[in-house]
Every structure is written in structure tokens, then in C-alpha cells.
Amino acid sequence: MCSRVHPELLLLLSLLMLVSTVNSTRQENDDLTNQTKGDSRLLRRSKRRWVITTLELEEEDPGPFPKFVGELFNNMSANMEIIYLIRGPGVDEYPEIGLFSIEDNVNGKIYVHRPVDREKTPSFKVYFDVANRLTGHIVDKSLIVNIRIKDVNDHAPEFPEKEFNISVKEDHAAGQPVFQMSAVDLDQENTPNSQVLYFLVSQTPVLRESGFRIDRVSGEVRLSGCLDYEMAPRFTLLIEARDCGNPPLSSTATVHVHVQDSNNHMPRFTQDHYNVQISEGWASQGVLRLGVQDGDSPSTAAWRVKFNITNGNEEGHFHISTDPETNEGILNIIKPLDHETQAEWNLVVAVENEEPLFSCDAGQLQRPRQASASATVSVWVTNVNDPPTFHPGTFIVSEVDGAGPGTQLGMFNATDPDRTAAGQIRYKLAYDPANWVSIDERSGVVITVKPVDRESPHVNDSIYVIIAHAVDDGVPPQTGTGTMLLFLSDVNDNAPTLRLSSQHLEVCQSAGDKSLLIEAEDSDLEPYSDPFTFKLDSTWGDTEDMWRLGENRGCSVELLMQRSLPLGDYSVPLLIGDKQGLSQKQTVHVRVCSCPDGFTCAEPLIARAGVMKGALAPLCVAFMALAAALLLLLRCRLVSEANRQGPSVPQDEGIQTLLAWNEESRADPLQGRSYLGDHMPALSISAAQAGAKLGAKVCLNTVVPRGPLEMRAGVMAKVLSQQLCGTRDPEGDPGYPPHVYAEEGECEQADSLSSLTFSEHDLPPDVLDSLGPKAAPLEEIYSQSAFRS
Numbered sequence: 001m002c003s004r005v006h007p008e009l010l011l012l013l014s015l016l017m018l019v020s021t022v023n024s025t026r027q028e029n030d031d032l033t034n035q036t037k038g039d040s041r042l043l044r045r046s047k048r049r050w051v052i053t054t055l056e057l058e059e060e061d062p063g064p065f066p067k068f069v070g071e072l073f074n075n076m077s078a079n080m081e082i083i084y085l086i087r088g089p090g091v092d093e094y095p096e097i098g099l100f101s102i103e104d105n106v107n108g109k110i111y112v113h114r115p116v117d118r119e120k121t122p123s124f125k126v127y128f129d130v131a132n133r134l135t136g137h138i139v140d141k142s143l144i145v146n147i148r149i150k151d152v153n154d155h156a157p158e159f160p161e162k163e164f165n166i167s168v169k170e171d172h173a174a175g176q177p178v179f180q181m182s183a184v185d186l187d188q189e190n191t192p193n194s195q196v197l198y199f200l201v202s203q204t205p206v207l208r209e210s211g212f213r214i215d216r217v218s219g220e221v222r223l224s225g226c227l228d229y230e231m232a233p234r235f236t237l238l239i240e241a242r243d244c245g246n247p248p249l250s251s252t253a254t255v256h257v258h259v260q261d262s263n264n265h266m267p268r269f270t271q272d273h274y275n276v277q278i279s280e281g282w283a284s285q286g287v288l289r290l291g292v293q294d295g296d297s298p299s300t301a302a303w304r305v306k307f308n309i310t311n312g313n314e315e316g317h318f319h320i321s322t323d324p325e326t327n328e329g330i331l332n333i334i335k336p337l338d339h340e341t342q343a344e345w346n347l348v349v350a351v352e353n354e355e356p357l358f359s360c361d362a363g364q365l366q367r368p369r370q371a372s373a374s375a376t377v378s379v380w381v382t383n384v385n386d387p388p389t390f391h392p393g394t395f396i397v398s399e400v401d402g403a404g405p406g407t408q409l410g411m412f413n414a415t416d417p418d419r420t421a422a423g424q425i426r427y428k429l430a431y432d433p434a435n436w437v438s439i440d441e442r443s444g445v446v447i448t449v450k451p452v453d454r455e456s457p458h459v460n461d462s463i464y465v466i467i468a469h470a471v472d473d474g475v476p477p478q479t480g481t482g483t484m485l486l487f488l489s490d491v492n493d494n495a496p497t498l499r500l501s502s503q504h505l506e507v508c509q510s511a512g513d514k515s516l517l518i519e520a521e522d523s524d525l526e527p528y529s530d531p532f533t534f535k536l537d538s539t540w541g542d543t544e545d546m547w548r549l550g551e552n553r554g555c556s557v558e559l560l561m562q563r564s565l566p567l568g569d570y571s572v573p574l575l576i577g578d579k580q581g582l583s584q585k586q587t588v589h590v591r592v593c594s595c596p597d598g599f600t601c602a603e604p605l606i607a608r609a610g611v612m613k614g615a616l617a618p619l620c621v622a623f624m625a626l627a628a629a630l631l632l633l634l635r636c637r638l639v640s641e642a643n644r645q646g647p648s649v650p651q652d653e654g655i656q657t658l659l660a661w662n663e664e665s666r667a668d669p670l671q672g673r674s675y676l677g678d679h680m681p682a683l684s685i686s687a688a689q690a691g692a693k694l695g696a697k698v699c700l701n702t703v704v705p706r707g708p709l710e711m712r713a714g715v716m717a718k719v720l721s722q723q724l725c726g727t728r729d730p731e732g733d734p735g736y737p738p739h740v741y742a743e744e745g746e747c748e749q750a751d752s753l754s755s756l757t758f759s760e761h762d763l764p765p766d767v768l769d770s771l772g773p774k775a776a777p778l779e780e781i782y783s784q785s786a787f788r789s
Contacts, residue, residue, distance in 0.1 A: 050074055050143045052128070055110065058150040059118035065111075069100070069147075072108030074130040076140050081133035084108040090124040090147070100126060100147070118149040119186045151188035153245025157196040159183050159253040166255065170229045170262035171358045173365050178212065181219035183241035183251065192244035201238040201252060209363070212237060212257070221255075226360035229261040230295070263302035263355040265295030266368075267327075269375040276331070277380040280339040290320075290329035290375065292351055301355040303327065310374070311348035318379075320349060337381045340417050345379040385474030388414040388425050390482030398487045401454040409437065412444035412482050414470035424473050430481065431467035433458045439468055446484060454488040455523045462488050462525070492528035495584040496520045496576040505559075505588060508595035509567060515550050515558035518588055520576050527579050530555045537573035537585055547572050565592045 051073040061067065072084050083105045090099040096116075103111050108128075128143040159181070166179050187193030198219040203211055210225035212235065221237070235257040242250035270291035278287050296302035307320040307329040317335040322328070329349065337345070352372035359366045390412060397410040416424050427444040429437070436450045446466065454462055464486040469479050499519040507516055522529040531554035538544050546565060550558025559572065570590045577583030593601035 050128075050140075052143065052145065055126075055145055055147045056150055057112060057116055057147065059152055060115050060154055061112075062115065066101070066103065066113045067111060069110045069112050071110065072102075072128055072143070074108075074140055076130055080139070082130050082139065083133050085129040085131060086110065086126060087129070088125055088127045090121075090126060095121050096124075100124070116149050118151050118188065119155065121149065122188070123148045151191060151193055153187055153193040153243065153247070153249060155186040155193075155243075156249030156251050157183035157185040157241035157243050158251055159239075159241060162253055164253065164255045165258065167258045167260055168223070168227070169260050170227045170264065171365060172223055172227060174223050174225055174363055176223060178221050178223050178257070179255075181214070181221065181239050181241070181253070181255075183219070183253075185243050187243070187245065192246070195244040196241050197244070199240040199242065201240050202236075203238075204236040205232055207232060209360075214239065225363040226365065227259050228264075228360070229259045229297070233259050233261075235259070261297040261300055261302050263296055263353045263357050264359060265302075266357055266371065266373060267292045267294040267305045267351050267353060268373045269351065272375050274375060274377045275380070276377065277382060278333060278337065279384050280381050281336045281384055281386055282333065283336055284333045286330050287333055288331040288377065289323070290331065290349060290351075290377070292327055292329070292373075294327065294353070296353070298327075302353055304354045305329075305351050306354060308350050308352075309347050310350050312346050317345070318347060331377065337379075338386070338417065339381045339383040340386075343381050343383075345381070347377040347379065348374055349377055350374045383418070385472070385476065385478050386417040387478035388416050388470035388472050388480035390414045390470065390480055393481075394483040394485065396485045396487055398489060399452065401488045401491045402451055402493055403448060404451050405449050407448040407452075409446045409448060409466075409486060410484055411446065412439070412468045412470070412484065414444065414480055414482060416472045416474075418472070418474065426471050426473075428469050428471065429466070430469045431465065434464070436464070437466060444468065444470075452486070452488060454490055455494065459488060462490070464488060490525040490528055492524055492578065492580045492582050494523040494528075495582045496522045496529075496532050496578050496586075497584075498574075498576070498586045498588065502556075503587075503589060504591075506591040506593055506601050507561070508598065508601065509564060509592050510595060510598060511561070512564070513560060515560045516590065517556050518559050518574070519556040520586075521555070522578050524578065528582075529578055531579060532557075533575075533577040533583070535575045535577075537575055540573045543573060546570065559588065559590075561592075567592055567594060 052070060055070040057069065074082065074084070076082050084102050084107075085105070086100060086102045087093075090096050091101070092098075099113060099116070101111055101113065103109060124147040126145050126147055128145060129138050130140045131138050164179075168178050172178065181198055183196050183198070185194040185196050197216045198214050199216065200212065200214045200221075207225075210223070210227050210232070212221055213224050214221050219239075219241075221239075237255040237257060238252055239255055240250055240252045242248050270293060274288060274290060276288040278284060290307070292305055294303050294305065304322070304324070305327055306322060309318055309320055312318075315335070317333060317337055319332045319334045321330045321332065323330055329351065331349075350372045351374070357368055357371040359368055391414070395410070399407060399409055412427055414425050414427070426441050427439050428441065429439050434450070434453075434456055436448055436452050437446050438449050439446050446468075452464070453459070456464070458464060466484040466486060468482050468484070470482065471477050471479050497520060499521050502518045502520070505516050505518075507514065518534070520530075520532050520534075522532070531552070534549055534552055534557040536543050536547060536549060544562075546562055547570075548560050548562050550560050568591070570592065572588040572590055574586050574588060575583050576586050591601075593603065595601055
């Protein structure tokens with residue numbers, strides 16, 4: 001409310017402003033004029049006093065102008081003729097020039113010449129002086145007067161804007177501030193003219209349940225009752241700001257209040273019970289959609305819902321999510337279901353909004369205890385053919401390294417979830433990289449068919465992986481997978497060997513006692529590996545006279561020269577044994593070289609090898625080119641001879657395919673060697689069988705003829721092997737006499753080799769062309785020579 005000013009106080013203020021006395025005391029020496037010589041000067045003291053009426057102006061005074069404001073008086077006028085002067089702001093300085101003046105400078109009357117705006121200039125600091133009228137000299141101290149402009153209520157309160165837009169949540173609590181209005185009055189502060197009060201002029205729409213009220217002094221707007229977005233989403237308020245002047249002035253502003261929808265409607269399912277049927281064994285997305293309805297604004301937190309399975313999902317097979325567009329619940333199967341385990345599932349699904357639910361009771365907000373709705377979902381699981389299940393899916397079996405064929409390793413066990421009867425599953429191997437095992441189709445028993453080797457590249461950390469499939473007889477058939485981990489316990493089946501870096505070494509001739517480090521390795525594990533024992537093989541020449549072993553470091557040993565050896569290459573035989581005593585002989589190749597700098601061989605071992613390879617490469621190329629040319633010439637000669645002679649050999653005699661060559665070489669063991677091409681092993685075995693049957697003299701470890709016709713020999717070996725493969729096995733023939741096979745390298749006599757003949761019709765045309773028309777009988781050939789390995 002506006003406060004009232006008492007008349008007595010106003011009168012007292014007017015009297016104080018109308019009369020102001022300025023006392024000034026100044027000591028002054030008065031000049032006393034002595035007309036005669038010898039006169040003395042007397043010091044006189046006097047009081048000077050300014051007297052001024054109160055200078056007060058009322059703003060926006062309508063005049064007429066110039067208008068008398070007040071009057072000055074100085075007692076110096078008693079001694080001399082004086083004039084009054086005025087200067088300062090409002091006279092000859094900013095902010096206003098020419099506003100004040102002294103029209104009668106003899107009497108000191110002050111005038112104002114136009115209206116004054118207090119809000120622009122609330123006061124003026126003016127300087128008054130008194131001067132000798134005759135000389136113009138200032139004769140007294142300046143008087144400073146502060147001319148105040150009296151305020152009048154000429155400004156109404158003003159809002160920053162004419163219209164305001166604010167938002168408020170629907171669940172805003174009653175009695176709580178919504179927003180605050182503020183208006184500014186430019187009149188003099190702390191006066192009734194600038195004191196502002198606020199009033200709610202109108203509200204649209206007007207509701208009994210909800211509304212707004214404003215605090216008159218602070219301008220704070222508060223809510224009364226509860227808002228309802230569905231009933232009134234927007235309010236328009238007219239606010240007035242009024243001052244306490246006389247007469248009061250006022251202004252208004254419009255406030256648009258926008259209500260934001262909140263969650264005062266609980267979501268509900270479109271139906272209370274849902275049914276869905278799915279196949280077992282599959283994880284599926286979107287098997288069922290659950291519709292809901294909500295009365296709040298779409299796409300808001302009050303409308304969006306979240307679902308939760310409150311019962312029936314203890315094993316975590318189901319998950320439900322929300323479609324952001326339709327607000328539906330989407331039921332997903334995240335873990336496959338099993339018809340045999342549980343054919344029906346009953347789920348309880350609850351739904352609630354993202355934003356908390358509220359209600360209004362007697363104008364006050366309330367939070368209801370039940371904020372969610374629920375529905376039941378029945379899930380029926382249909383039966384399909386399930387794959388067999390292994391029990392266990394992965395298991396470990398152990399066997400010693402080197403276990404031979406026929407060893408039973410273990411058994412796969414699988415069952416069909418769809419049946420209780422046994423015998424409906426077939427087993428088969430799915431992964432056996434080394435082809436070591438076989439599996440029984442019915443029982444799942446795994447048996448070795450080859451010796452197992454822990455050092456095989458297919459074995460990792462002593463584990464060999466075997467994978468089996470179990471296939472049922474359903475439609476369609478289903479397959480399960482089981483894994484057997486075969487752990488191979490190590491046995492001492494590997495003797496230590498030299499490391500590759502220790503097989504070829506070099507040492508300076510001047511090294512003296514400098515040692516060479518020889519390192520060994522063993523494929524076996526502890527306790528069948530290091531520490532190793534190293535020993536020089538004394539049975540080989542004068543090894544111990546030239547070399548000796550130094551410190552044994554477990555996996556390595558030092559090799560030293562007994563004396564300075566001549567330059568050259570040396571072979572040092574060693575016997576290297578493991579921790580269990582299994583040993584074998586290894587040879588270290590040492591090159592004794594000259595070292596100009598005392599440390600490095602003048603010709604490194606690697607450089608020598610490179611030079612040798614570089615020298616041999618051109619020779620190999622030349623030899624290959626020469627061989628190709630000779631073979632081409634020989635073929636041309638044979639073809640020309642065949643054309644001249646024609647096929648003169650009788651049909652029943654066959655075509656002989658082995659030629660007698662003039663060159664022979666010493667015999668070598670047959671094992672692992674082949675000079676007749678890739679078919680030589682088949683040739684040697686078949687020839688032995690044929691010789692045993694026919695009594696021919698066939699040697700497997702004697703001399704084989706050599707010649708330039710390597711290609712023809714390969715062709716003959718192939719044809720002879722094919723002929724021998726058709727020979728009847730004499731075993732089981734009662735007419736066939738017992739026969740003893742000799743050791744390798746020995747010969748036995750055979751009656752003939754006629755069974756080894758064959759017809760030219762058995763040979764392809766290109767083979768006939770390459771062989772030529774001439775061939776010697778097999779008897780003649782074998783009477784002169786034999787095969788070399």
C-alpha cells in the first residue's frame with residue numbers, strides 16, 4: 001500500500017528549505033587612509049554574511065517564464081556598491097546552459113527560464129559571487145548553492161516488455177512461485193511516486209479448480225490449485241503495476257502461461273491377456289507386440305512407457321522393449337526355449353510411464369501408490385527336431401605318447417532330447433587332422449588307427465583335438481557336436497639333437513683357448529629332456545687329440561681345440577644324451593680359418609656357401625640344357641628307326657621294354673632311393689613278387705644299369721608296374737611250393753621272366769613312340785645287370 005506523508009512534516013521541510021543562512025567569517029585588513037605623514041594603519045575585524053532564500057524548483061513547472069526562484073543578499077553592500085554574479089551548471093555549463101540567471105544583479109534576484117526534468121537532472125550546483133560595482137573585483141568568498149528539483153509524479157511504472165511467455169509443468173505444486181513480475185518507476189526513489197504495487201487484473205480462462213494469484217509488493221505469481229493440461233493448456237494473465245503518487249499512475253503487461261503436460265494418466269494395456277506360439281530352439285525378435293493406451297500428450301515423457309516382466313522370466317529367456325513410435329511393447333526371445341523342458345510359459349508384464357504419475361486431490365498434488373498396469377502373456381512352445389546333445393560337450397582323455405593302433409581312447413555320449421529311447425543316434429568324425437582315430441558309428445567309441453605322436457604339428461601343448469558329430473534320424477536330421485581333448489603324456493622317444501646354429505661353426509686358427517658354444521635341443525618334455533650329457537666319440541680317428549669339451553651348461557657345452565690346428569674343415573663327433581640316458585651321435589662341422597684381425601674369419605662360412613652356390617648355378621643350367629638337347633635328338637633318332645623297320649616282332653612274343661646298357665655303377669641300399677622316377681618303389685616290389693613266383697633272378701640290392709635314357713626308364717617302370725599289379729597272388733595256391741624271401745641285397749634264381757612280357761597293345765601310342773622298335777629280352781638284361789637303389 002502507498003504510505004501517507006503528514007502535513008506537519010511537509011511544513012517543516014518547507015521552512016528548512018526556504019531559509020538557509022550561510023555565516024562566513026573572514027579576517028580582513030581595512031585600509032585606513034592617512035592623509036598626513038606619520039599616520040598609522042589600524043587592523044579592523046568584521047563579519048561578512050550571505051543571506052539567501054531557499055532555492056527550490058518543481059519539475060515540469062509550466063511557468064510563465066522567466067519565473068522568480070529566490071533572492072541573494074550580502075552585507076558588503078553596506079560599505080560599497082556591489083553587484084551579484086552567478087555561474088556553474090545550469091548557467092554557463094553543461095547539462096543546461098541559460099537555465100538560471102540574475103536579472104537584477106543589484107538586488108540578487110534569481111530567475112529560471114524553462115521547465116526542468118528531474119529525472120534528467122535532479123539538482124544543480126550553482127556558484128554565487130559579489131563584486132565591487134566600480135572595479136569589478138570579487139570582494140567576498142563565493143557562495144555555493146545546491147538547487148534541488150522537486151519531484152512530481154510524472155512517470156508511471158513500466159514493465160520491461162508488454163507481453164511475456166512462460167511455461168509451467170502440469171504437476172507444479174500449489175502455492176509455489178511460478179514467475180515474478182518487475183516494473184520500474186523513474187520518479188524519485190523512496191517516495192510515493194516511485195513505490196510500485198502489483199495487481200492481477202484478469203485471468204483467462206477462469207477455472208474454479210486452478211488459478212493464479214500475485215503478491216502486491218514483490219510481484220511474485222503463485223499457483224492456486226492444480227493445473228490440468230487437458231482442460232486448460234494455456235492461460236492469459238493481465239498484470240497491472242501502479243505507483244503511490246498523487247494521482248497514482250499505472251501500466252499493464254500480458255503474461256501467456258503455457259502448461260506442459262505431465263503424467264496424470266496411467267497407461268493401460270489394450271487387452272488383459274495375450275497368447276503367442278513359437279518354435280523351440282530359436283532366439284527370435286518381435287514374437288509379440290503388446291498395445292497400450294495413454295491419455296497424455298504423445299511423444300512426451302508422460303506418454304512414453306517402459307515395460308518390465310515381473311513374473312515368469314526367472315531363467316532370463318525373455319526380454320521386452322518399447323517401440324518409440326507406437327509405444328507398443330515388443331516381446332523378444334533371447335535364450336532358445338525347449339519344448340521337452342517346459343512347453344508353456346506364463347509371463348506377467350507391467351507397464352508404466354517414464355515420468356512419475358501424479359493426481360490432484362482437493363487442490364493438492366498426490367503421488368498414487370499404484371503407478372503401473374499389468375497383463376499376462378501365455379507363450380506356447382511347439383516341438384521341433386532338436387539336435388543330439390553331448391554329455392559332456394567337451395571332455396579330456398589321457399594316453400601315453402606313441403600309443404599304437406587299436407588303443408581305445410574314450411567314448412562320446414550323446415542323447416536325443418526328443419526321444420527317451422536309445423539307438424537313434426549315429427556318430428561320425430568331424431575333425432581328426434592327423435587321421436589317428438576312428439569312431440564307432442553306434443557306440444561312439446574312439447579307437448586309434450595309427451600311432452599317436454606328441455611331437456606332431458597337430459598337437460598343441462600336448463593336446464590333440466578330436467571333434468565328433470552325432471546325427472539323429474529326425475526329419476530333417478539334426479547334428480550335435482562334441483569335442484574330445486586327447487592329452488598325450490610324453491615318453492622318451494626323442495634323443496637330443498644339435499641346434500641348427502651349432503651344426504656348422506668356425507674358429508680362428510689363432511683363437512687358442514677360445515671356446516665354441518654347442519647347443520642341443522630335445523622334443524620331449526621334462527623329465528625326458530635336459531640337462532644333457534655331452535661326450536666326444538673317441539672311436540672316430542684322433543678326435544680327442546684335437547678337441548676337448550669344456551663346461552657343460554645343461555643345454556649347451558663348450559668345445560675347445562687341444563692345440564692349434566691347420567686351416568681346414570673338421571668333423572667333431574659327439575654323443576649327446578638326455579636326462580634318462582637316451583643318446584645319439586651328432587656331428588659338429590668346424591672350419592678353422594685365418595683371422596687377420598684376430599677375431600673374424602677372412603672368408604666367412606656363409607660367404608663360401610654363397611660362392612659355391614653361385615658357381616654351381618651356371619653349371620646346373622648348362623647341364624639341364626644339354627640333357628634336354630640330347631633327349632630331343634635321341635627321340636628323333638628312335639622315331640626315324642621305327643619308321644624304317646616297322647613292327648617286326650611277332651604278337652605272341654610281346655614287346656620287350658628293358659634295354660641293356662653298357663655302364664654299371666656300384667650297388668647301394670634300395671631304401672629311400674629311386675633312380676627310375678616316381679614309380680620305382682612299385683617297380684621294385686612288383687619285380688620281387690614276380691621273381692618269387694617265377695623263380696627268376698631278381699636282385700633288390702645289386703647293380704642297376706645307367707645310361708642317358710632316364711626318361712625311357714621311367715616310362716618302362718610305369719608300364720612294368722602296371723603289368724605286375726595284375727599278377728595273381730600265389731599265396732593260398734596248394735601247387736605253389738613254399739618260398740623263402742631273402743634279405744635285402746641277396747639274389748635268388750628264377751626260371752624265366754616270360755610272365756613279365758606284355759603286348760604293344762597295352763602301351764599308349766606316345767609311349768611306343770618314345771620307346772622305339774628295339775628292345776632286348778628281359779632274360780638277357782637280368783643276366784648282365786640288376787637294379788640299383
